[in-house]
Amino acid sequence: MSEAEELVLVERAEGVVTVTLNRPKRKNAITRGLVEQLIAALEEIARTPEDRALVLTGSGGAFCSGMDLASPLEPDVLTFMQRIGYLCGLLHDLPRPTIAKVAGPAMGFGCNLAFCCDLVVAGEGAVFGEIFAQRGIALDGGASWSLPRLIGLQKAKELVFFGEQVTAPEAERIGLVNRVVPDSALDEAVAEWAQRLADGPTLALSMMKASLNSSFETDFRRALEGEALNQSVAFRTAEAKEAGKAFMERREPRFR
Structure with missing residues (x-):
């Protein structure tokens, strides 16, 4: 199996489909290839009745470090970002309950990809960062829509203007995530929620x-x-x- 075929892993068990971003050496940073594979996975899930709940996560102890700025945004920035928008819309509107399982860093687009899910469960070592201002670039991943709804307009502006990183306990306190658990209990906690959703109506x-x-x-x-x-x-x-x-x-x- 080629590297391209392994950028997104899909596993199914008891109605729960787990989709894993799989670029651990780059902390699952986003490339065009990963975007296209993730789109294909979500489109398949949407038309598969047996997939009753989705868990989105990352491999190698990280959720997603954002865009891989060392990789070209092909074929051009606008087209690439439109595909990013299509991906986020698919995840947000997926007619299944979705959970982001966040361990380690969730930065930039990776942070906002998690917020496209219905629920976010984080390990206590997770870190969320709206780091766009530090890179001199604008928001993406639906942040301009999701952040004000999650934490209010003023707090959203504070996060994005200063681009500071937020620990998992602080993210739970301000309403960015639903639940924070010890890192060692993350898999079990998400599995329990996902199975309840998969067994639901x-x-x-x-x-x-x-x-x-x-x-x-x-x-x-x-x-x-x-x-x-x-x-x-x-x-x-x-x-x-x-x-x-x-x-x-x-x-x-x-x-x-």
């Missing part, structure tokens, strides 16, 4: 995700209308029928 979760993702772009009345439409679908699904039956039988529902 996939269609209902996808509708919840879509409505929450659009919540800042709609008003209250339209949100209510969207919820009514979603419920009109959800109440007729096999998931809802199984949940109702399980409730009556006083057992846990089996959504698979």
Whole structure:
């Protein structure tokens, strides 16, 4: 297998698909080849019903150190960044619950790639860095959208203007990540969450995700209308029928 074929690793088990960035010698820095392989992996997951939850992580003790500035942005900067945008949109809108499992550095684009996921779980040794100002470049990876929603506009400006690195405990305190655990417990903690999501009601979760993702772009009345439409679908699904039956039988529902 060539190096290009190993830039993204995909593993499947019990409905959980784990996608691993695999350039450990470069702390999983992003290149055009890695972007294209990650896009292909996400597109396949989106059309594979058996993939019920996604975990995104990095190899070699790092999540992602951002763009590999030693590699050319091919074929040109604008086209490359448009592919980056397409990748981030795929991950953000994926009709499955997603978890970023962050160990070690998550810098620049790597930081914001994690925030494209629904949930972020970090080891206590993880570090997040919006380091764009230090490089003299602008934001990418959806940060201009995600950061204000995660931590508020003023705090987002502070992070990006000064480009300071944030430890995992501080990231949890200000709301950048959902949960911080000891590095030795990271795999177990993410596996437990991912399995719970994979065992959950996939269609209902996808509708919840879509409505929450659009919540800042709609008003209250339209949100209510969207919820009514979603419920009109959800109440007729096999998931809802199984949940109702399980409730009556006083057992846990089996959504698979």
